[in-house]
Amino acid sequence: MTTDAPPATPGRWRPATIARIAPLTPHVRSFFLSIDPPPRFQAGQHMDVRLTAPDGYQAQRSYSIASAPGSTVELTIERLADGEVSPFFHDVAVAGDEIEVRGPIGGHFVWQPAMGGPVLLIGGGSGVVPLMSMARHHAAAAPAVPMRLLFSARTWDEVIWRDELLALDARGDGFGLTLALTRDAPRRPGDHGRRVDAAMVADLLAGWPAPPAHVFVCGANPFVGVAVDAVLAAGVPPRRVRTERYGG
């Protein structure tokens, strides 16, 4: 908690145009936003989104930014069957639509190259989104820093950004990828066909020359609980672990 960025001031609500929509998996899409002027953000931050109905009713949600700092804001949104806002994005929104945004927001769950490594990222499902921003930032700005992403998804086809992550893994720089598929067989050496558990994290960290200086865990709360317990059981001090959780 000593390397936090300066306080974020999210500013006022402002219009954003959906410039492009990219389907990533059956339930996950990215929305690339054109915002004037483009906001400066850090890897791991999120934006608030506001939608307004014809009668003035408004709904707000927070969505993590998946893109690397310095590039177009990419909000990656999973469609929740019982959701109010995510079905709008998936079923209604088209390129050219205007929404309102605020941000970037969040000064704790962020990674900057100056913080160094080794960095362990653990994401479950769409919890990988802010971690993807960190992985992309790492590739662009600090590829030598040791960073590994342990990414849990149900199946091989639900691995968001699978091709991009495999390409990052193949670069041979400081980045590495380990997949934990909960309802699928592992396809690559070193990947797993089970949920994240303490043994998996212990094995992963056993190969490291130094324990992680920073651990970022994001996902549904039960996932984060299990992953954090595994990290602490491996001997990582709690103060090195940052979490972002969603759901009940």
Added chain:
Amino acid sequence: MTTRGFTGRRPGQDTAGRLPPGQYLTQDFPVLSAGPTPRVRTENWTFTLKVGPRPVAKWTWAEFGALPRTRMTRDIHCVTKWSKFDTAWEGVSIDDLLLAAGIAAPMPYTLAHSVDGYSTNVPTADLIGGKAMVALAYDGAPIEADHGGPARLLVPHLYFWKSAKWINGLQFTERDTAGFWELRGYHLYGDPFREQRYSDD
């Protein structure tokens, strides 16, 4: 600015007046915290009341549990946009805590401190007069660790990050001193009905 094609899911008549702007009602109890959930052992837990840097009262878990109990059923509102209605808490009101310490509220501001180093600032006036408590039970049972157990602050009329989890002390201060999230862009006061989410609201 109307969003093309958005109709939304309005809260019912019964909830409309109770739901602050920008919030949605949930039946769940989501968990939000910046780091690992501390496993606090009650035999090691103490609660310290400080006036500035000076400790003026300290309780062990057993001593704290012997203080008078208060029940509050309140709506709670998280800055991440969810609200939950009619949450039932039991604990020690800040009024009773001051009474047990034999002091009156000495300074205009308070910092709540937690075992994991978290802190948050609240005006003292928002803690007294029956407005807040150190909660020990939720819904009739000890508070789960994920939700801040064994003891958390409850200041239900402010955004819920003010209700510090894993609390182990209150420190009265002369000046309003930003806590963990307040240093990271969140509002110093945090009134949900005035939508004071961020520092520039």
